[in-house]
Amino acid sequence: MKKMYPVAIPVLNGNEKKYVMECLDSTWISSNGSYIEKFEQGFADFCGTKHAISCSNGTTALHLALLAHGVEWGDEVIIPTLTFVATANAVVYCGAQPVFVDSESETWNMDPELIESKITPRTKGIIVVHIYGHPTDMDPIMGIARKHGLFVIEDAAEAVGAQYKGRMVGSIGHSATFSLFGNKIITTGEGGMITTNDDRIADQIRLLRGQGQDPQKRYWFPVIGYNYRMTNMQAAVGCAQLENIHWHIEQRIRVAMLYQQFLEDDTRLTLPVQKEWALNVFWMSSIILKEGTSQYRDQVMLQLMERGIESRPFFYPMHTLPPYRKLQMEEEFPVVNRISALGMNVPSYGTLLEDDVKYICMNIKEVLDRLGGDEYRDQS
Numbered sequence: 202m203k204k205m206y207p208v209a210i211p212v213l214n215g216n217e218k219k220y221v222m223e224c225l226d227s228t229w230i231s232s233n234g235s236y237i238e239k240f241e242q243g244f245a246d247f248c249g250t251k252h253a254i255s256c257s258n259g260t261t262a263l264h265l266a267l268l269a270h271g272v273e274w275g276d277e278v279i280i281p282t283l284t285f286v287a288t289a290n291a292v293v294y295c296g297a298q299p300v301f302v303d304s305e306s307e308t309w310n311m312d313p314e315l316i317e318s319k320i321t322p323r324t325k326g327i328i329v330v331h332i333y334g335h336p337t338d339m340d341p342i343m344g345i346a347r348k349h350g351l352f353v354i355e356d357a358a359e360a361v362g363a364q365y366k367g368r369m370v371g372s373i374g375h376s377a378t379f380s381l382f383g384n385k386i387i388t389t390g391e392g393g394m395i396t397t398n399d400d401r402i403a404d405q406i407r408l409l410r411g412q413g414q415d416p417q418k419r420y421w422f423p424v425i426g427y428n429y430r431m432t433n434m435q436a437a438v439g440c441a442q443l444e445n446i447h448w449h450i451e452q453r454i455r456v457a458m459l460y461q462q463f464l465e466d467d468t469r470l471t472l473p474v475q476k477e478w479a480l481n482v483f484w485m486s487s488i489i490l491k492e493g494t495s496q497y498r499d500q501v502m503l504q505l506m507e508r509g510i511e512s513r514p515f516f517y518p519m520h521t522l523p524p525y526r527k528l529q530m531e532e533e534f535p536v537v538n539r540i541s542a543l544g545m546n547v548p549s550y551g552t553l554l555e556d557d558v559k560y561i562c563m564n565i566k567e568v569l570d571r572l573g574g575d576e577y578r579d580q581s
């Protein structure tokens with residue numbers, strides 16, 4: 202039988218089952234219980250932050266962080282146009298407007314040089330996204346934020362463990378958010394986390410996460426909050442994942458290095474980089490087809506699928522999606538328009554073996570040979 206390679210598979214090879222069974226046996230299955238505190242403390246220790254606050258997913262993490270930073274109706278928040286839609290949607294949940302910025306062509310992250318021209322009197326803050334696991338160039342962005350009195354939230358949904366100049370992502374901005382969805386480097390099934398060193402922001406996030414209930418007075422709600430809590434069972438899975446977090450990260454890097462080894466000599470493709478100041482955790486291994494070949498991208502994905510190899514297109518830029526496309530002009534984003542049309546993510550999970558990646562790469566090359574023929578090669 203033909204082997205199937207999905208893009209992502211969660212790897213649950215530690216104490217996940219044991220800890221979840223403990224929750225079931227003890228009946229601590231809701232959002233109270235010892236695993237929540239343990240998971241939050243362990244996550245904060247890993248990122249080197251004072252606080253880590255768990256929540257129901259990476260989207261609610263963004264919503265809580267934006268609210269805690271005071272984002273409200275009429276504000277603008279600057280975000281990269283190359284991101285998952287949750288980054289933009291969370292801004293809109295607050296009644297604010299996302300303002301999109303193009304990417305650098307090397308790291309695919311928001312280009313710091315393009316940010317200042319997007320700042321208006323309504324701008325409240327910036328969300329950076331460490332896309333596909335490569336950290337954003339944070340120093341210039343923190344400098345711009347200081348100069349203009351803006352907050353910076355790191356959307357680190359895809360980048361737990363990535364480092365910027367030796368510092369953990371999640372510890373650099375004023376706060377940071379993580380996703381723990383099943384395809385992420387570590388997972389709790391669904392889940393999210395917010396890290397910060399700011400006591401006031403942390404208190405506000407805890408308040409809003411738990412329906413706005415006054416921590417000193419049960420059933421007293423001084424503000425309108427949300428039920429965005431994580432369950433003890435999810436935190437139990439998270440604790441088990443955290444015990445092996447270095448292994449999970451190493452596997453993503455190992456897989457990306459294998460793609461590098463088998464594909465780097467193929468001039469039809471561009472592969473992800475790792476800047477000298479970065480540790481890229483390669484949440485998703487990626488390939489970008491050569492310029493001028495966007496007509497082949499979806500065909501390549503289709504033909505790989507026929508061979509049992511799943512892939513997914515790079516995110517469609519936010520400025521092209523129906524809810525957002527009226528906001529800004531298409532021509533403001535030449536880099537992302539190109540990357541997004543030519544890029545795809547390939548199977549990236551930690552249990553892929555060398556032979557698996559070799560097989561996937563052989564198929565990628567074969568599909569390109571067949572699709573492009575001489576015409577494709579002539580353009581190299």
Ligand SMILES: Cc1ncc(COP(=O)(O)O)c(C=O)c1O
Nearest residue numbers: 258259260285287358380381382
């Ligand atoms: C950059 C980014 N932000 C936010 C999210 C949202 O996280 P979740 O799916 O846990 O709500 C994701 C999820 O994939 C993401 O990639």
